[in-house]
Amino acid sequence: MKFKLGVSACVIGEKVRFDRGHKRSSFVCRELSEFAEFVPVCPEVAIGLPVPRPTIRLLDHDNEIRLVDTKDNDIDHTQKMITFSETKATHLSEQELCGYVVCAKSPTCGMERVKVYRENGYVAAEKIGVGLYTKALMEKMPWLPIEEDGRLNDPVLKENFVFRAFALRDLYDAMADGITKRAIIEFHSRYKLVLMAHCPKEYRALGQFVARVADHDIKEFFFEYRTRLMQALAFRASRKNNTNVLMHLQGYFKRSLDKKQKAELAELILAYRKGEMPLLVPLTLINHHLTMHPDAYIAKQKYLKPYPDSLRLRYGL
Known part of the structure; x- marks a missing residue:
């Protein structure tokens, strides 16, 4: 019996990234596909962002992490992303999901070491970021194995x-x-x-x-x-x-x-x-x-x- 594996949609080759690209993982698609039933999610597309789209990033705004457009901090996607992430994580927690492979460095899906920026445009070196969607997964399902695509090498x-x-x-x-x-x-x-x-x-x-x-x-x-x-x-x-x-x-x-x-x-x-x-x-x-x-x-x-x-x-x- 296959196990359900959550994946960032770009990791299985779906062209949903900001530049119409993907980050297809050979290991996930070739070697795990025999044993796993993929449950793909692109949280950015899920909240209505288009493909292609302007890049987004995590911003340290008054000690609060916000999800904003890279070129315009006033375009803020934080609340929409948090609402979607919490709802989706709750739904997935009831699905007997057995693991999740997320896209590294993504401001929505990154599991660790995601760049957090200051208002002045520089990286806040003292801040260790986690993608907003993956953060909700980790909090809602502390038992769930989660790994980044690159770390699977x-x-x-x-x-x-x-x-x-x-x-x-x-x-x-x-x-x-x-x-x-x-x-x-x-x-x-x-x-x-x-x-x-x-x-x-x-x-x-x-x-x-x-x-x-x-x-x-x-x-x-x-x-x-x-x-x-x-x-x-x-x-x-x-x-x-x-x-x-x-x-x-x-x-x-x-x-x-x-x-x-x-x-x-x-x-x-x-x-x-x-x-x-x-x-x-x-x-x-x-x-x-x-x-x-x-x-x-x-x-x-x-x-x-x-x-x-x-x-x-x-x-x-």
Whole structure:
């Protein structure tokens, strides 16, 4: 089943930018299209701005961020954009959206480091801007994986974003028959090693939280769990944490492998820790041993196969 992926319309090739252009992302359009159902939005077009159109920018006006025309600060689109953004974000929050790819540097869609200008026309270096539309998405859906198109060229950021999108789809699928205590516990059990790799602190805290699921209203529990889970997974798994998980997995085979096999696996884990080979290498051997020596608990761990192999995202980790 495909997951719903919000996108800035220009990122999938729609010619909606101010100059009739686009910012088509090859990764999004070619590699993610098999797994994602795109939900395109251009907030500037949505509030009635034409294509082509005058450029717009964020302006620091009396310590308030305004969205104005670049050449005429009196042409102000702020309130119209805020109204649209909040309404759209509320609508999308009810659609089981699993991720969002936004256009970098845009005064409406940029996720970070968007230029903010002073009245005199110079960039306010001390101001760190966020596009007004993306700001509404982040505030309304703090659990939602959001990434800029350009940052997806980084293999680590790309892997983390895609993994979170698949994890959120998995969470929704796990609750398809209703949000129940059993469904939450079973889902969480499959993500224990993932959490151990991404955020050991929240791995422990969420484990305690899930243990007390019966003490909460189940829907309120789910909403809090979703946010805490996704925010924990936003921490990128470090080499150190991945090594700890690999060693943890190694322990499950201590009675199944002979001395030579144990040494081979230990050497691969050490080589990964030293940065001499990618994570995929020791994981491939662990999956091989799991096929030969099945273990029900390990087999269901999402850490071993968090997304389709065809995406080839662990090659560079």
